[in-house]
Amino acid sequence: MGFRLDSRIKNAIERDGRFMITTTKGDFPLVVDRTEGDFIYDISGNRFIDFSTFISVYNFGGNSRKEVRDAIKKQVDITMHAAFTDFYGERPVAFAENLLKVFPRGFGRVFFANSGTEANEAALKFSKIFTKRQYTLAFYNAFHGRTYGSLSMTASKIVHRQNIGPLGPVVHAPYAYCYRCPFKLEYPSCGMACVDYIKKYPLAKDLPPNDTAAIFIEPIQGEGGYVVPPKEFITEMRKIADDNGMLLVADEVQSGYMRTGKFLALSNFGVEADIYTLAKSIGAGLPMGATVVRRSLGDIPEGAHGNTFGGNLAAVAGAEALLKYVRANMKRIESGIRERSKIVMKRLESMKERYEIVGDVRGIGLMIGMEIVKDKKTKEPGIKERDMIMTRAFENGLVMLPAGECSIRLIPQVEIDKKVLEKGLDILEESVKAVSKTRHT
Numbered sequence: 001m002g003f004r005l006d007s008r009i010k011n012a013i014e015r016d017g018r019f020m021i022t023t024t025k026g027d028f029p030l031v032v033d034r035t036e037g038d039f040i041y042d043i044s045g046n047r048f049i050d051f052s053t054f055i056s057v058y059n060f061g062g063n064s065r066k067e068v069r070d071a072i073k074k075q076v077d078i079t080m081h082a083a084f085t086d087f088y089g090e091r092p093v094a095f096a097e098n099l100l101k102v103f104p105r106g107f108g109r110v111f112f113a114n115s116g117t118e119a120n121e122a123a124l125k126f127s128k129i130f131t132k133r134q135y136t137l138a139f140y141n142a143f144h145g146r147t148y149g150s151l152s153m154t155a156s157k158i159v160h161r162q163n164i165g166p167l168g169p170v171v172h173a174p175y176a177y178c179y180r181c182p183f184k185l186e187y188p189s190c191g192m193a194c195v196d197y198i199k200k201y202p203l204a205k206d207l208p209p210n211d212t213a214a215i216f217i218e219p220i221q222g223e224g225g226y227v228v229p230p231k232e233f234i235t236e237m238r239k240i241a242d243d244n245g246m247l248l249v250a251d252e253v254q255s256g257y258m259r260t261g262k263f264l265a266l267s268n269f270g271v272e273a274d275i276y277t278l279a280k281s282i283g284a285g286l287p288m289g290a291t292v293v294r295r296s297l298g299d300i301p302e303g304a305h306g307n308t309f310g311g312n313l314a315a316v317a318g319a320e321a322l323l324k325y326v327r328a329n330m331k332r333i334e335s336g337i338r339e340r341s342k343i344v345m346k347r348l349e350s351m352k353e354r355y356e357i358v359g360d361v362r363g364i365g366l367m368i369g370m371e372i373v374k375d376k377k378t379k380e381p382g383i384k385e386r387d388m389i390m391t392r393a394f395e396n397g398l399v400m401l402p403a404g405e406c407s408i409r410l411i412p413q414v415e416i417d418k419k420v421l422e423k424g425l426d427i428l429e430e431s432v433k434a435v436s437k438t439r440h441t
């Protein structure tokens with residue numbers, strides 16, 4: 001315990017409430033002053049271990065690496081912005097070429113955006129332009145962003161959509177959320193009933209397959225609850241897309257950029273998409289998104305899409321420096337993530353055995369979720385319990401983010417010091433234990 005809600009923090013929160021349009025803040029009183037490496041510091045000098053990476057933006061440490069900051073500073077003194085969608089530039093193209101080197105063979109064109117939602121808007125438009133089809137298949141619990149096209153595919157919370165429709169021509173299908181199977185079956189004896197359902201209903205009754213441009217999928221659902229599907233679910237989506245001339249679009253905004261131990265999360269499933277979207281960590285702290293397209297899909301007509309800030313030179317300078325580090329150290333980073341993933345999963349599995357409120361733990365690499373329930377048998381969502389765990393952990397010096405209805409996401413930077421990682425897990429376990437006890441007394 002160490003956190004004290006002092007008047008400076010209270011004042012900052014009160015003024016936020018008065019002057020800012022409400023967003024999603026509210027879980028706990030974190031007023032950030034700065035972040036460095038494995039830690040976050042608030043305006044009153046409280047230090048927290050960071051298991052949030054500010055929503056997977058700092059996959060390589062708070063405020064990114066020194067060479068990233070140096071590259072940004074250097075570029076800022078030369079020129080920050082040079083209208084890359086209207087004029088030519090060497091640096092953004094060189095970065096795109098290097099980015100393509102970490103993609104599967106055959107990926108050949110890149111569009112730069114400024115956020116995840118914008119990268120997905122581009123992917124949605126491109127998939128329609130390439131196929132000349134209008135519909136899209138997406139999934140329940142998906143989160144692809146909050147602007148109109150992306151929001152049409154997002155279906156994780158009603159509040160995101162309330163009073164906003166009508167939205168675009170998107171049909172949603174159940175995702176393979178096996179812990180809470182919508183068909184109340186168990187994997188693998190279910191025989192992938194969710195895939196049969198998609199074939200039998202959305203694809204047979206709602207979506208003309210020859211007028212459906214794309215299947216949009218998060219390889220692991222993020223905001224929707226850190227849901228890891230069985231491999232067959234992803235391979236079946238690839239097959240459905242192939243059989244019907246649809247494109248498979250992988251939203252790697254949260255799961256990509258080494259988070260799962262591979263540059264692209266979809267690679268864990270042995271599947272390639274036709275279009276990938278990235279954001280968050282690709283910008284290493286500055287706003288950047290990218291839509292990466294299979295070369296064989298061709299190009300779009302001049303003027304059909306563009307933006308003002310895509311390819312912003314300061315953002316590209318930082319992104320380039322981080323990518324250079326990642327490419328040069330790929331093998332070591334991958335094995336480091338495997339090692340750290342084992343440490344986290346072992347601790348969480350042991351918590352799941354010992355505490356009634358830990359319903360499920362799942363993840364790949366360092367994209368790990370823990371689902372909190374009131375009762376293991378009924379799986380009644382432990383929403384209050386999840387919030388209590390997160391608040392107590394925060395008060396003890398650990399910052400985490402929620403996901404889905406009652407899950408917690410554990411997304412430390414992928415090279416977190418192992419002692420700090422263990423300390424963070426100790427704080428988490430202490431919170432789980434304390435909240436478990438409150439339930440029984």
Ligand SMILES: Cc1ncc(COP(=O)(O)O)c(C=O)c1O
Nearest residue numbers: 115116117143144145222253254
């Ligand atoms: C999978 C996924 N797609 C898209 C987005 C939207 O990204 P942004 O908030 O940068 O628009 C997010 C944000 O959390 C995300 O997790």
